Amino acid sequence: MISKSRFLIPLLCGLLAITAQSCFDSDDYDMDRLSDKVEWTPNMIAPVGYGTYSLWYLLNEHELDPNDQTIFLEGNDLVIRHREDDIFTYDASSVLSFPNQLSQGFALPLPPVGLPGPIPIPVQNDTYRISTGFAGVILSQVDVDANLQFTFDNPLNADISLDISLPNGTIGGALATQNFTIPANTNGHVENFDLTGLSLTFPTPSSDNEVALQFEGEILDNGGVISGTGALAIQYQIQNINFQLAYGDFGQQSIDIGTGNIDMDVDFWDDIDGEYRFSNPKIHVHLRNSVGVPFAINANITGYSSSGGSQALNPLPLQPNNYPKTLADVLDAPNLETITYDNTNSDIVDLMALPPSDRLDYMGNVSLNPNVVDIATEPNIISNTSRIDADIEIEIPLEFTATNLTLKDTIDDIDIDDADKIMNAAVVITAENGYPLDVTIESIQLTDAAFDVIDEITDNEVIDAASVYTSGPMIGEVDPASIKQVSHEIALTQSQIANLNLAENIIINALVSTENGGIPVKLKGDYELKFTISVQAQLDLSN
Structure with a gap:
């Protein structure tokens, strides 16, 4: 699977290109877009590459099996969606x-x-x-x-x-x-x-x-x-x-829906740390019902994070209205109804902010006839083929606020030779950020084969987020007029250059945050990050 923090990978290419032939065609590289902020005079400028990354391209999981996909582009909206069928079934024998x-x-x-x-x-x-x-x-x-x-x-x-x-x-x-x-x-x-x-x-x-x-x-x-x-x-x-x-x-029976767990398998929950809150997540329970008995669902879902934390959904009891009320309804195709837990009737925002990266456990019961039954006018009706089947669907629009999300990406098995020939070096990045996300490359860590850090390249330059509309029908969406081009370089010290020879792996850590006064940003599939990367190096050609 392609990493969800894939937009960090091009930054690594700059380091690799110091002693390796670039895989990009320099004829396609726009040299005019490079920064002139480096004061020393390089005798090698290696254009590493440029790119335009739509947000959908970065987040798309490219699963071979569509059933394994959890992030979807619906229209231009990005949505995490996960469905599990038949999490609960009861038939006529459970009722009568x-x-x-x-x-x-x-x-x-x-x-x-x-x-x-x-x-x-x-x-x-x-x-x-x-x-x-x-x-x-x-x-x-x-x-x-x-x-x-x-x-x-x-x-x-x-x-x-x-x-x-x-x-x-x-x-x-x-x-x-x-x-x-x-x-x-x-x-x-x-x-x-x-x-x-x-x-x-x-x-x-x-x-x-x-x-x-x-x-x-x-x-x-x-x-x-x-x-x-x-x-x-x-x-x-x-x-x-x-x-x-x-x-x-048929009485006020309580039917156990059993217990089970759901693994949403959303990879980026494992790739990021920090605080974020989705503003409008939902859990839908889709019912197929041919049991002519009113009922209420008394269920709960508890999420568990990979770090051991937990948070319960704590939903209000919900009573479906579209149950079969006539003999024709009972004998016909099942009545379809969806009940939804959202931020108005549950603690789903806290649940998804956990995040539930380990699993979601569910349990509960169904209460038949929560109200008095009038046998003469609206009796319970059930046939020998009556049953209720329930599917669960988790829907999380990528609309959220975030503070100091830490994204980590790793390139393994690095082989950088002849670093002793490099006198000075810097990676130059020019970016045009169309995402509503501030991105800070916090550090680039050089590690040995055991992933122990032997050196760290720090950089606190911020690739500023595009601003979003703060009111009106497009609230939370990017204002195209706010997108700007920025450029900066990451200079390497002599110690860092020397340690390139020892590096077996490179780990990049970045921080991502949203601003806009707490207004949740809406991630759209066509938002773009444009960048160019080059490496400027001063080589000792006599060595």
């Missing part, structure tokens, strides 16, 4: 489930016997409570596939014909009913009531979620006198509930 149901017993009273059949069995009712797996769930309607299994003990010496129905249930638009014949004098006789396609309503919704069952039939003629004592014992259980659709109030 039907665990194994309990078996329930019912003793169906039988009419007096001792007579020939058939003998009518009057209507009897029972209720069965459906377990939903979560406290506080109130059902008003469910569409399910299920099986209702019965086990009968018949104490009579005659078969019993029994009609069993669900008064509030329909299958295919007709009453859900089934007839069974229970043989005489049998125990443990099993029958199954297939409830595939059952649509069941709860006329008076309550947390009991009770289903009504109705029993009616007759004791069949056995060709003689019917005898036996006791009730018809019935044990029954609803099994294998696979809900298709449900209405009701």
Whole structure:
């Protein structure tokens, strides 16, 4: 990857060109733009090069895989952007489930016997409570596939014909009913009531979620006198509930969104030190929702810097509004909605100023039904395919204030020979800074192979920033009329010249700051830094 502080590299070329053939074509070099501030008379002027660097060129990461790019040019605006998909997902089973149901017993009273059949069995009712797996769930309607299994003990010496129905249930638009014949004098006789396609309503919704069952039939003629004592014992259980659709109030549940971390992999966070504050960073949570339940997101993100510092986002709870509210919405394509954490509802400015160069950790929960549900007018609705998926996108426009940002760049494996021939030397820089950033070359360090500093070339000349508009619609943007050309040289001492022979690496340190009375500057892709660099040296030609 190309370094984000790449605009420092040309300054190094001046030192290298003292004893090496320049890689630039001197015919293309504008000698008239060189400074005349050096008082000694050089006998070698080596034009190192010139360049025009747009800010987008300097910051563009040139990733081979576009998915690895984190800085983007959008229009003319520079934006750090990072996205992670599916950081959180919950489906219908997280909201509503039907665990194994309990078996329930019912003793169906039988009419007096001792007579020939058939003998009518009057209507009897029972209720069965459906377990939903979560406290506080109130059902008003469910569409399910299920099986209702019965086990009968018949104490009579005659078969019993029994009609069993669900008064509030329909299958295919007709009453859900089934007839069974229970043989005489049998125990443990099993029958199954297939409830595939059952649509069941709860006329008076309550947390009991009770289903009504109705029993009616007759004791069949056995060709003689019917005898036996006791009730018809019935044990029954609803099994294998696979809900298709449900209405009701699914309660104030809290669903854990889990924990995870995000590495934005923004390289320049590792390349700079200092204080800076982005003025308008945002974290977007993109939701794809087919769960017809209102909810609030109670989550937090904590950033960690490479140096061990941390800062929490501390967002206000946000409640999405665009959740599905009708059956058509639930069954159609997911509703799309984005909620955004910004400088009005969180501490995101402090978080990004950390910076989170190590990682961002997230955790939290989703609270269902933060407000009271009116089942009659706006019930919760969920289908067996309902789900919510959440993606997170971090957007940081390069609009900021900065103080003493330290940028560091390194050239490795330097080989400078014959420095003993140099009597005097200076690097001459002429620059036209169209960036809204003051740039100071603080030092050029000569190091050995272990990167221990053996000498340092200091230079406190400032390449002045272009001024920005301080009011109006272009506030924070560069005023082109303020761009000026400046020129200065960096003179080398005799000790520094001598140490060139020992240098294996060169490290450049620069300071970058913004001024403008605290007004955040806006970095645009077409801002340009123009420069020319030459090396002026006085050589001992007799050596």
